[in-house]
Amino acid sequence: MIRLATMAAGGDKGQRVNLTPLFIAPAMSQAAITIGSKVRVTRVRDRIPADLVAALQADATGTVKDFKVTDGKGIGVVVQLSNGTTTWFFDDEITAA
Numbered sequence: 347m348i349r350l351a352t353m354a355a356g357g358d359k360g361q362r363v364n365l366t367p368l369f370i371a372p373a374m375s376q377a378a379i380t381i382g383s384k385v386r387v388t389r390v391r392d393r394i395p396a397d398l399v400a401a402l403q404a405d406a407t408g409t410v411k412d413f414k415v416t417d418g419k420g421i422g423v424v425v426q427l428s429n430g431t432t433t434w435f436f437d438d439e440i441t442a443a
Contacts, residue, residue: 379440380410382410384443385407385409385440386406386407386440387407387425388441390402391439401431402427407427407428408426408427408428411432416436423435423436423440
């Protein structure tokens with residue numbers, strides 16, 4: 347589940363108020379992981395290319411760069427691995443490093 351907050355700009359009586367959605371963080375099964383967090387890939391659900399397997403075997407840590415909606419309900423975590431490769435994982439495939 348994604349929690350959204352709104353941030354009001356203005357707010358004086360008679361003024362228009364712009365409500366801008368502010369992405370807080372996905373509800374994850376472990377400690378809060380945010381953009382910039384260091385994470386470790388702990389498992390992979392699906393088949394992945396051989397070059398990604400090699401990259402994960404060499405060093406399974408990376409930095410969270412973004413989040414993405416995977417199927418209309420789930421949240422994927424976009425991770426840049428230490429070798430520069432960027433790919434996404436489900437939230438239960440990573441943990442804080």
